[in-house]
Amino acid sequence: MKAITLKENGGVENLRLAEVDKPAISAGEVLVRVKAISINPVDAGVRRDKATMQRMLRPKDGEDTFIIGWDIAGVVEEIGSDVKEFRRGDGVFGMVNFPGSGRAYAEYVAAPADQMALKPKNTSFEDAAAAALAALTAWQGLVTNAKVKKGDKVLVHGAGGGVGHYVVQIAKSFGAYVVGTGSTSKRDFILKLGADEFIDYTSERFEDKVKDADIVFDSISDPDHLLRSIGAVKKGGRVVSIKANFGDEHLEAAKAKDVQAIRLLVKSNGEDMKQVARLMAEGKLQSHISAKYKFEDLPKAHQHIETGKTTGKIVVVI
Ligand SMILES: NC(=O)c1ccc[n+]([C@@H]2O[C@H](COP(=O)([O-])OP(=O)(O)OC[C@H]3O[C@@H](n4cnc5c(N)ncnc54)[C@H](OP(=O)(O)O)[C@@H]3O)[C@@H](O)[C@H]2O)c1
Missing domain, CATH: 3.90.180.10 (Medium-chain alcohol dehydrogenases, catalytic domain)
Structure with a gap:
């Protein structure tokens, strides 16, 4: 072959x-x-x-x-x-x-x-x-770990990329309010996916606009970005990182706000794959x-x- x-x-x-x-x-x-x-x-x-x-x-x-x-x-x-x-x-x-x-x-x-x-x-x-990998990462981060629910405010970084575009749609399928970040050219795409707000990271600082997220989904490799994400979450919220690691500084900042710090590495899982398939069959995920x-x-x-x-x-x- x-x-x-x-x-x-x-x-x-x-x-x-x-x-x-x-x-x-x-x-x-x-x-x-x-x-x-x-x-x-x-x-x-x-x-x-x-x-x-x-x-x-x-x-x-x-x-x-x-x-x-x-x-x-x-x-x-x-x-x-x-x-x-x-x-x-x-x-x-x-x-x-x-x-x-x-x-x-x-x-x-x-x-x-x-x-x-x-x-x-x-x-x-x-x-x-x-x-497959990208949608499973979105599902395992947002649903299995962060336990997204109706009415949650979810800040999604890299919302126009592979993982992010699934996170936006899965969050919306649960009835969340979604804010997506991306560069200028991604604006229309991210809003069409169903995001309620778009933040252009090339001209705005997301933490100036979002201070009360229930969940932040961070896919950016910069540790400083992850610290800023913790700043954008409200007391008792969740920050999922699929890229940067939580160091002492992050864990202290999270603890001070009773924020759950979730570092995810996606894993093969047929049950999760079926949930993704179900959302696709229902027309809620594309x-x-x-x-x-x-x-x-x-x-x-x-x-x-x-x-x-x-x-x-x-x-x-x-
Ligand atoms: N831990 C895990 O299990 C796991 C699983 C999957 C992926 N990952 C990692 O997660 C990262 C994203 O994966 P992916 O498949 O989504 O990658 P991707 O398809 O390349 O998408 C990344 C997106 O992020 C945007 N972006 C870049 N810098 C940004 C910033 N500062 N703020 C907001 N958006 C920004 C990019 O476009 P614009 O700059 O034009 O907006 C792009 O659309 C990768 O590093 C990947 O290795 C980890």
């Missing part, structure tokens, strides 16, 4: 189209013929940097050729002997083995059945693949894809995600 392999960490030129063996499935897995793959910032991080690869892909001892990537949508072609939930021919999607080895950049992926969900009928393979690449052009998709300016999601079609 065709796959994109990586032998050494480094630039996009290290991603190579290759012929490799089709994976064999174990009892709890399904073999998925992949139709679309989505690209996340972590894909590029793992490609570039050995330490990130160790943390996120967790290679086996002696492994020297890697297939990276985690987000897939496709058709079930084979079923492991223990799998009851899916049948041959089902359209499925999910985030495979994250953190760990998903081996998603390939024509066929062996995926644990308990990490996948049925693709909703109203959703394309591309839109489904897009809504993927917005701003760029599609052919499989052989996957390195260009890495260059795109590395700009850090993505609108919605980037997918690769295979």
